[in-house]
Amino acid sequence: MSGRAHERFPMQFPAEFLREQLSRLLEPRFGRPLPEPLVEPCGDPRFGDLQSSAALVLGRRDGLDPRALALELAAALGETDWSAPPEVAGPGFLNFRLKPERCFSAFAEMVADPRLGIEKTEEPRTVVIDFSSPNIAKEMHVGHLRSTILGESLARIYRFAGHRVITVNHLGDWGTQFGMVLLGFKRRGEEARLEERPLEYLEELYQQIQASAKEDPTIREAAKTELWKLQHGDPENLALWQRFVETSKVELARIYEELGVHFDFTMGESAYRDQLPSIVHDLLAASIARPSQGAVCVFFPDDPELHDKPFLIQKSDGAYLYATTDLAALRFRVGEWKADRILYVTDGRQRLHFRQLAATAKLWGMAVEIDHVWFGSILGEDKKPLKTREGKPIKLRELLSEAQRRASAILAEKRPELPEEQKSRIARAVGIGALKYADLSQNRNLDYVFRWEKLLSFEGNTAPYLLNAYVRIRAILRKAEASGLSPTAAPLGEPAEVRLVKLLLEFSPALRRVENENRPHFLCTYLYELARSFHQFYESCPVLTAPPPLRGARLALCRGAAATLGAGLDLLGIERLEEM
């Protein structure tokens, strides 16, 4: 043994390898901006595994015959470690076929690594992810689902990539609604109900006061007085508010636990209330903000999109706004947490707000990257966003229990022999997993109409489908272990086997795509393909009853598939199951 630390060579995946080979060939001749992506999976498997259209793009750029260029590249590249000599097809595609043996050896390397051959990033950054952010004193409803689930998944993905992730729940705990709630509670507050279900109760109080204020204007005034007292440090109101916040947090924590969602910090808007004057003061002093029509605004004259859209940070009556609080939170996160990057996971309707926030941060000289990870609204049957006011939005906890109820019903039919306790555990994982996956698997920018059947579907591209594949693999692996069988390296030749191996090698690029665009649905699409490929393998290739050298190799394949599928489910925030 040498005295040096064990040197690890990063594992290489086929697309990366061919990409390097090609750029080594192309760069000296065509210069730096090479077409992207240089190498991509073949659209049609009949053409091969990977393809490059570099000759087409570069040929056009430099006025060369693309086909001749492709032939030239193919000859220069020839056979490689990973691939047979490339074929030239159509107008100038380069098609690559991977050598199965090379895929198998890479696969063996991948399975042996707990991280499945995926390196941690060489440039770890501190990434703050701001998500969920419900209002205190209001029930969580379906509208909060997307932010909560997307944020949690992104947090897991960035952590896995090797970044320092800080998740934060920026609670709406300091708004004008507290005037109403304080008044309501003082008039007819019921301790027991506040303890029992604070969110539901406080929301009810709010609505009652709101309704009676319509008929009796003095009530609105009374509420304003309560708010004023709260904001000016009245001990009684402050203490009551404190209780509202604390009891609400307890109830929220129950929901987050059920969802398997974790926050490093729960820091509501109230945490920044003392800093708001200084934010306005500092921005004024730096001439970033200026008074306008009695209020204080930041203007962006040099930004073509924002030049006519001022960012209002103080109202003419002296009160502060959402923008002010967000700026204070931003300053805190950059100053105290050393955030390099902040992801805000919210509704698409707030895009202007976050563009303005980012533009202000830039004027302020903050070296932080701000990404608004926005998503579309959940609509009602009438195609209008589900509103809290009129109509009744579906409460999140109702959605969660309905998800489990539906899973239980199926389970009672399929696995009557299981003990109740286990059935309810499985129903929970399946139901909530389905709910999460329904949101995660779709392009987040799209609006969608809320439908129980859609969110709680258990067939096709759904969490139960992935879980089913995972459970099947685990059953095989458990039985193998019980019989003392272990995975071995041996050649595999069935089409279903080869397809599965090649697909397993695409986990890493799939994750990269998720990171590039903050779109977990790319991972879902990949995992669905993987589960499908496994099911096909499962139908056509018996594992435990296969003859010895083959059996070991298939077991290895099962191990790799289980590890990858399992890792993918973890990254989505969906609980794995041994049985279902």
Added chain:
RNA sequence: GCACCCGUAGCUCAGGGGAUAGAGCAGCGGAUUUCUAAUCCGUUGGUCGCAGGUUCGAAUCCUGCCGGGUGCGCCA
């Protein structure tokens, strides 16, 4: 009025310069003495909103139009 998002199979959605546009659900027909059938195999179904343009190549990029949605200084 201006800006942004969306429009793909009956329904829900992938694909966002690349080859003959894919899945699921629904429909139709099959597969179970076999490792979990919440599965698999086969099949029906398309003017990618419309019209131009750019390109060797457009569902994808540009322009215009139609339809739906959202935002645009004192809410969050």
